[in-house]
């Protein structure tokens with residue numbers, strides 16, 4: 001019972017703004033809030049990094065937006081403009097780095113190799129992770145993604 005009370009408190013902290021007063025819309029958004037709070041508790045238990053509920057919700061939203069843009073690349077309708085060349089970024093957000101996806105090595109056309117972003121590595125590489133867009137040697141993928 002205590003868990004349920006705590007859950008309701010968490011859900012009430014950042015309630016969804018509901019202009020629509022229809023009962024089934026309310027029920028839907030309530031369960032969406034409950035699901036997010038559940039996920040937040042699981043995330044805290046995983047010991048990745050401490051984050052308050054508001055930041056967690058923002059982070060989930062960002063991850064969902066990114067997931068959409070990654071999925072449509074290549075698979076969706078062919079676009080008139082050629083795909084942009086991927087460039088390495090220095091840091092991948094945890095919500096991309098530690099979730100499953102297309103974490104595969106991709107050889108970039110960069111002139112100079114970049115420093116591998118795995119903390120345990122000091123080599124330079126022309127490979128990047130397709131999903132995280134950070135420079136990584138193929139041998140450092142498992143370590144970098146926490147596997």
Ligand SMILES: [Zn+2]
Nearest residue numbers: 103129131132
């Ligand atoms: Zn990755």
Ligand SMILES: [Zn+2]
Nearest residue numbers: 116121137140
């Ligand atoms: Zn490396």
